[in-house]
Amino acid sequence: xxxxxxxxxxxxxxxxxxxxxxxxxxxxxxxxxxxxxxxxxxxxxxxxxxxxxxxxxxxxxxxxxxxxxxxxxxxxxxxxxxxxxxxxxxxxxxxxxxxxxxxxxxxxxxxxxxxxxxxxxxxxxxxxxxxxxxxxxxxxxxxxxxxxxxxxxxxxxxxxxxxxxxxxxxxxxxxxxxxxxxxxxxxxxxxxxxxxxxxxxxxxxxxxxxxxxxxxxxxxxxxxxxxxxxxxxxxxxxxxxxxxxxxxxxxxxxxxxxxxxxxxxxxxxxxxxxxxxxxxxxxxxxxxxxxxxxxxxxxxxxxxxxxxxxxxxxxxxxxxxxxxxxxxxxxxxxxxxxxxxxxxxxxxxxxxxxxx
Numbered sequence: 465x466x467x468x469x470x471x472x473x474x475x476x477x478x479x480x481x482x483x484x485x486x487x488x489x490x491x492x493x494x495x496x497x498x499x500x501x502x503x504x505x506x507x508x509x510x511x512x513x514x515x516x517x518x519x520x521x522x523x524x525x526x527x528x529x530x531x532x533x534x535x536x537x538x539x540x541x542x543x544x545x546x547x548x549x550x551x552x553x554x555x556x557x558x559x560x561x562x563x564x565x566x567x568x569x570x571x572x573x574x575x576x577x578x579x580x581x582x583x584x585x586x587x588x589x590x591x592x593x594x595x596x597x598x599x600x601x602x603x604x605x606x607x608x609x610x611x612x613x614x615x616x617x618x619x620x621x622x623x624x625x626x627x628x629x630x631x632x633x634x635x636x637x638x639x640x641x642x643x644x645x646x647x648x649x650x651x652x653x654x655x656x657x658x659x660x661x662x663x664x665x666x667x668x669x670x671x672x673x674x675x676x677x678x679x680x681x682x683x684x685x686x687x688x689x690x691x692x693x694x695x696x697x698x699x700x701x702x703x704x705x706x707x708x709x710x711x712x713x714x715x716x717x718x719x720x721x722x723x724x725x726x727x728x729x730x731x732x733x734x735x736x737x738x739x740x741x742x743x744x745x746x747x748x749x750x751x752x753x754x755x756x757x758x759x760x761x762x763x764x765x766x767x768x769x770x771x772x773x774x775x776x777x778x779x780x781x782x783x784x785x786x787x788x789x790x791x792x793x794x795x796x797x798x799x800x801x802x803x804x805x806x807x808x809x810x811x812x813x814x815x816x817x818x819x820x
Contacts, residue, residue, distance in 0.1 A: 476503045477814055478531035480524070481543035482516055483508060488703075488732055489560060489601075490537045492626045496807020502814075505531055517546055524550050533814040536595070539563075544591040554817035556810075557595035561725070562609065564588045570655050570725040589613045596817055599810070601625050604728040604751040623809050624755065624801040627735035632707045642673070644780055647713035649679035649706060649733060657720025657747070658683050663769030665695050668776060677713065679706065710740055715779055715786070718746025722767035730755060735801055738793035743786040745775045755800055760793040 477497060483490050485506070497504050507527055509519040520543070534551050536544045538560040547555055564584040567574045574581050592598050592615045599621055600606050606620040646665075650656040658678070665676045669692075676695045678684070684697040701709065710716060716737035719726055727749045734752070737744045738760075746752060748763035762779060764771040779786050 474501055474503060475533065475811070475814060475818065476505060476531040477533050477535050478505050478507055478527065479535050479537050480507045480520070480547055481537050481540045482510075482520075483537035483540065483543075487538070488628075489558070489625060492628070492803050492806055493535075493537075493558070493623070493810055495628075496626070496803045496805070497810060498807070499804045500807045500811045502807070502811050508537075517542075520546060521550065532818055535810075535814075541587045541591045544595055545587075548594040554596045554814070554820075555594070556597045556599060556813065556817070557591055558599040559588070559592060559609070560599070560601060561605070561729075562588050562612070565608070565612070565725055570721075570723045571653055585613075589615070592619065595619070597621055597813055599623050599813075602728060602730055602751040602754055604749075604754070608724075608728055621809075621813050623806055625730060625732055625735050626801045626803050626806045627732065627739040627797070628703070628803065629707045629710075629736040630739040630797070630802070632704065632711065633740045643675045644673050644715075645675055645677060645713045646715045646717060646776060647677040647679070647710055648717040649701075649710075650683070650719070650731075651680060652682040652686060653721075654723045655719055655721040655726050655729070655731075657722070657726070657767060658687075660720040660767055660769040660772060661717060662687065662690075662692065662695065664772040664776065665692055667769060667773040669694050671777075674776070674780070677709065679709070707736065707740065710737060710742065713742060715776060716740075716742045716744050717772075718744055718752075718761075720747050720764075720766055720768075720772065726766055727751060734761070735797060738797040738801075741790045741794045743779055743789040744793060745772065745779070756793060756796055760789060760796050762789060 494504050507523045509516045511519045534547055534553055534555045536547050536557045538558045541563055544557045567584055568576050568581045592613055598619050603622055609615055610617045648661050668674050678695055679698045681699045684699060688697055718734045719731050728751050730751050734744055734746060745762040747766035762775050764775050
């Protein structure tokens with residue numbers, strides 16, 4: 465059936481696992497595939513515990529003959545292992561991040577040499593070994609997986625994260641308020657580097673026209689009682705409301721942490737802000753340079769609040785540079801990371817697997 469589908473111009477991909485369809489990575493890939501004429505069917509569960517795996521087995525049995533390629537969506541480490549027992553059809557695994565790296569070295573929630581750390585390492589390794597192809601978001605992430613888990617480089621493919629924010633961009637001449645707004649959204653994890661953002665805000669507190677919007681419920685909870693005269697802490701927002709708020713920012717912030725993972729990712733927010741034609745300040749990392757250059761984004765050293773403050777003032781005092789960075793990063797996004805492009809890349813990967 466699979467090769468016949470390519471001949472007649474279409475394939476069917478089954479998205480499989482315990483993933484959330486609304487999560488940006490999954491939503492982008494499903495939408496991108498559909499924009500490229502690929503039929504997508506879903507086999508997912510919302511049950512908890514061991515029940516979720518029995519539910520997946522039951523649902524997959526009903527559609528086992530209805531697709532050409534199985535796509536294990538993020539987060540899918542355990543689902544990938546189950547999938548290998550359920551089908552002989554090609555399997556693509558969207559690893560996206562390493563569970564071992566995220567918990568042990570980025571969040572530091574588990575000790576490096578603990579039994580649980582070894583378990584997470586094993587699950588990362590096994591899921592990659594069992595897949596026919598593994599998808600990651602940057603080449604730096606691919607290098608890490610090859611080095612850490614000893615999986616052959618040929619098994620991996622890079623697909624950028626992308627963004628839906630472009631559809632919400634406002635015209636350039638929209639009136640903003642009289643403050644110079646710096647916006648940051650994210651989570652309370654080391655990769656984000658919120659510590660350096662707030663230190664920078666403190667450095668700039670005497671600039672009365674500069675104000676920081678910090679969006680993130682956990683960040684707000686931790687810092688709401690601190691004295692920041694120029695910071696507005698906000699709870700997490702639905703995606704559309706978040707993007708609408710970012711539209712009224714003068715500068716958007718990326719990530720600034722000093723962890724290894726910081727060096728390997730291009731965060732969602734950088735794609736979002738590029739799609740909105742906003743100037744972005746972010747840490748200078750090998751991953752970010754896979755797509756963007758200093759002509760597109762304002763780069764600073766990671767974990768450096770002083771340099772962040774200087775970058776904010778530099779852009780504030782140079783509107784022409786702000787506009788040029790925004791235009792260049794938008795063009796990079798349009799040429800490389802639009803949803804349609806991501807879907808086309810995934811479609812080609814699936815087609816190659818079918819023809820092997």
